[in-house]
Amino acid sequence: MARRKKLSDLSVSRRKLLVGAAAGGGLLIAWNLWPRKYASPLVARPGDETFAGWLVIGRDGIVTIAQPQLEMGQGIGTVLAQIAAVELGADWRQVAIEPVPPSGMFANLPLAGKWSYLLDGWLPDNDWSTGRFARSNAFTATAAGTSLAAYELPLREAAASARDMLTRAAADRWDVEPEQCQVAEGFVIYGEQRFAFGALVEDAVRYDPPDPAPLRPMPAFEQPIPGEAEAQGMYPRLDLPSKVDGSHLFAGDIRLPGMVYASIRHGPAGLPELLRFSERKAAGMSGLVAVVRSKRWLAAVAESWWIADRALAKMRPQFTGPGALEQDRLEAQLEEAANSSAQLAERIETMGDPDGLLGDTAIVRRFDIAPASQAPLETASATARLAGGRLELWIAAQAPEAARDAAAQAVGLSNSDVVLYPMPAGGSFDARLEKQHAIEVAQIAAEVGRPVQLTWSRAQDFQAVPPRAPVSGEIAAAIGAEGQPVAWRARIVSPSWMREAGHRLFRNNVPEAAQRESAGLADPLVVEGAVPPYNIPHVAVEHVPAKISLPTGRMRGGAQGYTCFFTECLVDELARAAGRDPFLYRMAMLGTAPRLAEALRRATRLGEWDGAQPGSGEGVAVARMRLGEEAAGHIACVAHLMRGEGGIKVRQLSAVVDIGRIVNLDIARQQIEGGLLYGMGLALGRPLGFESGHPVPRTFGGMGLPGLADTPDMRIDFVESDADPFDPGELGVVVAAPAIANALFALTGERSYRLPLVP
Structure with a gap:
């Protein structure tokens, strides 16, 4: 790269x-x-002015906020704009957002720190070098709930600086001290006099920015609304009107003069290289423009995507490699690693002396997690135009600079010769951390000499995006005199999927090379969240790197999508064995986690907890996610299941959430509700398998995802807190499956140790 x-x-x-x-x-x-200052790509129109590289204020009073993170449905543009608007004192009706290309100025330092171990051998091991890497490589990736941690303070400082400069400009006109002025609703105010921002920008930009920026005492926040009460949000989503009326442009909506359309075929898992195809069978097709072949794929280019896809079907491309992956082989590979886990396990974390307590009397349970597809609503799509030695790329990318680098290399250009236009994504769930389609569309555009739009079919999206890895977890617990665990060991068997993703992302490896480079290396993010949030004095967490034939990657929720399932299902079982109410059993172990205990207490009240008696269909689970030493998110969820037509139905999900200071309550609620539904799909959908290297199922319909009729009643409540804000996007995902699994046991008396729960 x-x-x-x-x-x-x-x-x-x-x-x-x-x-x-x-x-x-x-x-x-x-x-x-190495350069220390990086220019902002946010450009002002004639007559408008830029402040600190983050804001543009126009003569019409419109305030435009830079958006360096990918909007993929999570509302990040609105949240970042709200932070700046509150600090600036802007009128929300005059606030806009502008997605900006990657720049070192907007580096995501918390994410770079979290993923710094993926750069082993490249950098000195310290925060300074990681930060320098992130800035010099314009590392603005959107992932792992780091947006608030990365951008709240820089945005506040930029907005506070602009507010100070506007205030000084107005104060000089009135011949008063700046401290006598106020800023609110897009005006600088002194007594009965006021100037709109637009009337001051020309003067304000001439002042030196303050150092340090005078931040307001209170950053952006909203009070939680108790229970099910409804209230109009003060900061409605900025992207909502265009999404409702259909004018919002996604990557697949780009249209350029003379543009053609490409469809593509990738090899099945285990057969990555193109062997043969019959081009003559598509010869003469009306509207077919070109056939482009690469070592690893075949593309058809035509006047419409449908014609291109039909041409590929006629040509019947065949692929070769070590051998097509079959489901039984994949399971055997993971089982082989699990059988050798005691010898291959690498200790990631140790608390106390768990080895001395986990003897023959320990309770041991085996859990199995099937692979899972990210399955965003919008499949991979990108548009490229190569002309005059310059490549233009319209793409939705979670790691846009890596996509730009890869596209440049693919066609023999320097990075500076590639212009990337950031587009929003119709969902991602970390699928758009991958950049393969950026490489492909650049190569196709170079071959055909015309602007081209590449769109993967649903089957190809499932085929080419590495899924969440299959995982086996062996959890052991030693029980003390009061029936509570005193020692705990989580031994997780999984490929090193985050190291694989890092090799693809940072080193531009093909999937097979990324697997080879990661083989046998323990991966700390593969076991993230495996330390229980409870007061268990002796804990060990181990990773067994498994070698399998399937490329794997990150999915929304990360490792906690399965480590929380392991922990909460076994804790529930231990509570039953001790004859205790699962809620009270958990509360007794949360003395060192008061925020999580409060969320659990309130969730059982919100969900009308009744002890999870046999046949009740009532289950509970909790989760805690951390980002660094300060920020943390807490959630407790009560699930109610019932028997319905066609099987088990989730009747209600009740969750109480503590994410510290809430920036935008509506968006936080949307993220929790969406996460719970996503986790519900992972719990009750169909498992992902492989036949002749092809993923099965290959359609949305085949995945068994919940539809509108399956959506449960949701009760969401938030805890008021002044702690550092935490991104809520993954909390609902990780807690839903164990809450539903525990409710399933209460309903049926049978406990599932697998995900998905229903075959």
């Missing part, structure tokens, strides 16, 4: 910089020479 930067008259790539730096200080000198 080498990219070029200009350093005076010397062009030097990051890889050459790191490899060529001399020992004994050369690397430090090289890093010190």
Whole structure:
């Protein structure tokens, strides 16, 4: 993923910089020479002015906020704009957002720190070098709930700086002290006099920015609304009107003069390389423009996508490789690793002395997690135009600079010769961390010499995006005198899927190469969340790196999508064995986690908990997610199941959430509700399998996802808190499956140790 930067008259790539730096200080000198300031790609129109690279204020009073994160349905543009608007004192009716291309100015430092171990061997092991890497590589990736942590303070500082400059401009006109002025609703106010922002920008931009920026005492926040009460939000979503009326443009909506359309076929799992196809069978098709072949795929280009896809069907491409993946082989590979787990396990975390307590009397349970597809509503789509040595790329990407780098390399250009237009995504769930379609569309555009739009079919999206890995978990617990665990060991058997994703993302490896480079290496993010949130003094967490034939990657919720399932299902079973109410059993172990205990207490009240008696269909689960040392999110969920036509039906999900200070209550609620439904689909949908290398099912309809008729009644409540804000997007995902599994046991008396729960 080498990219070029200009350093005076010397062009030097990051890889050459790191490899060529001399020992004994050369690397430090090289890093010190690297540029420290990065230009903002946010450009003002004539007459408008830019403030701190984050805001543009126009003469018409419109305030435009830079949006460096991918909008994929989570509402991040609105949340970031709200942070800036509150700090600035803007009128929400005059606030707009503008997605910006990647820039070192907008580097996502918390995510770079979280993923820094993926750069082993590239960087010195310290925060300074990680930050420098993130900035010099315009690492603005959107993932793992890091947007608030990354961008709230920079946005507040930029808005506070602009507010101060506007205030000084107005104060000088009135010949008063700036401290005598107020800023609110898009005006600078002194007594009965006021100036709109637009009337001040020309003067304000001439003032020196304050250092430090004068932040308001209270950042953006909204009070939670108790229970089921309804209230109009103060900051409605900025993207909602265009999404409702259909004018919102996604990656697949781009239209360029002379544009053609491409469909593509990738090899099945285990057969990655194109072997043969019959081009003559598509010869003469009306509207067919070109056939483009690569080592790993075949594409048809036509006047419409439908014609291109029909041409591929006629040509019947065949692929070759080590051998097509079959489901029984995949299961055997994971089972082989599980059988060798005691020998291959690598200790990731230890608390106390668990090994001395986990003897022959320990309770041991085996859990199995099937692979799962991210399945966003919008499949991978990108548009490219290559002309005059410049490539333009319209794409929805969670890691846009990596996509731009990969596209540039694919057609032999430097990174500076590629213009990336960031587009919103119709969902992602981390599927758009992958950048394969950026490479493909660039190569196709170079081959046909016309603007081209590539769209993957649903089957190809399932085929080409690495799914969540299959996982086996062996959880052992030693029980004390009061029936509660005193020692705990989580031994997780899984491929090192985050290391794989890192090799694809940072080093531009093909999936098979990423697997080889990751083989046998323990991966801390594969076991994230495996330490229970309860007061258990002796804990061990181990990873057994499994070698399987399936490329794998990250999915919404990360490892906690399964580690929470392991923990909460076994804790529920231990409560039953001790003859205790599962709610009270958990509460007795949450003395060191008061925020989670409060969420659990309130959730059982909200969900009308009645002890989960046999046949009740009532279950509970809790989850805690952390980001660094400060921010944390807590959720407790009560699920109610019933028997219905066609099987088990989730009747109600009641959740209480503590995400610290709430920036936008409506969006937080939407994220929790959406996460619960996503987790419900993972719990009750059909498992992903493989036949002759092809994923099964290959359609939305075949996945058994919940529809409108299956959507349960949802009761969501939030805890008022002044703690650091936490992104709520993944909390609902991780807690839904164990709550439903525990409710299923209460309903049927049978406990499932597998996900999905229903075959």
